[in-house]
Amino acid sequence: MKPFLLFAGLFISSIAYAQNSAAEKAVLEVEKQRFEAQVTRNYAVLEKTLGDELTYNHSNGNQDTKQSFIQSLKDGKQSYESIGAQEQTIHLYGNTAVITGVCLVKATNNGQTINTKLRYTDVYVKKGSQWQMVAWQSLKLAN
Numbered sequence: 001m002k003p004f005l006l007f008a009g010l011f012i013s014s015i016a017y018a019q020n021s022a023a024e025k026a027v028l029e030v031e032k033q034r035f036e037a038q039v040t041r042n043y044a045v046l047e048k049t050l051g052d053e054l055t056y057n058h059s060n061g062n063q064d065t066k067q068s069f070i071q072s073l074k075d076g077k078q079s080y081e082s083i084g085a086q087e088q089t090i091h092l093y094g095n096t097a098v099i100t101g102v103c104l105v106k107a108t109n110n111g112q113t114i115n116t117k118l119r120y121t122d123v124y125v126k127k128g129s130q131w132q133m134v135a136w137q138s139l140k141l142a143n
Contacts, residue, residue, distance in 0.1 A: 024090045027097040027124050030131045035083040035103075038073070046070055051125060051132035059118055059138040060109070081106040086117075095126040102141065117141040 030049050037045035047070070054066040064072065072078040088101040100121050107114045120138035124131045 023092055023097070027090060027092075027099070027131050028088060030124065031085075031088070031099060031122070031133075034133060035085065038080045039082060041073055043070060043074070046073075048130065049132060051127070051134040053134055055135050057135075057137045058109075059116070059140045077110055079108040081108075097124040097126075097131065098122075099124070 033045055034049045036042070037049065050066045050069070052066055054064075054069065056064040056066075056069050058064070069078070073080075082104070083106075084104045086102045086104060088099055091098045098121065100119075102117060102119050104117055105114060117140070118138040119141050120136065122133055122137070123135040125134050126132075
């Protein structure tokens with residue numbers, strides 16, 4: 001009986017790990033799509049991947065909602081040349097995912113060129129089958 005219970009426990013834990021791994025990959029893929037959409041100004045992808053209740057805290061202390069963030073891209077106030085993730089760690093809590101990471105950002109903000117390294121935390125929530133970012137907080141690191 002003990003060997004059966006050990007095998008069953010290992011089997012169940014491997015299924016749970018595979019599910020978490022698939023969910024982690026899905027969230028990281030949405031994160032990648034969002035970064036690309038910010039650079040290419042793909043508003044359809046941003047509408048899909050950003051939650052309506054988004055709070056976006058920039059490293060300069062400014063704060064945006066989903067609407068104001070997308071509008072700043074449309075108006076050219078915020079323009080991303082590139083966003084490259086260097087580190088990413090993800091933790092899943094049911095339908096919530098927290099990503100902590102480091103990225104390199106080349107952008108223009110109100111005419112000022114930015115070439116900086118950021119440490120960030122963002123939060124995604126799964127709504128139906130779609131992961132959406134609902135919070136972003138970043139701070140500048142020494143390059």
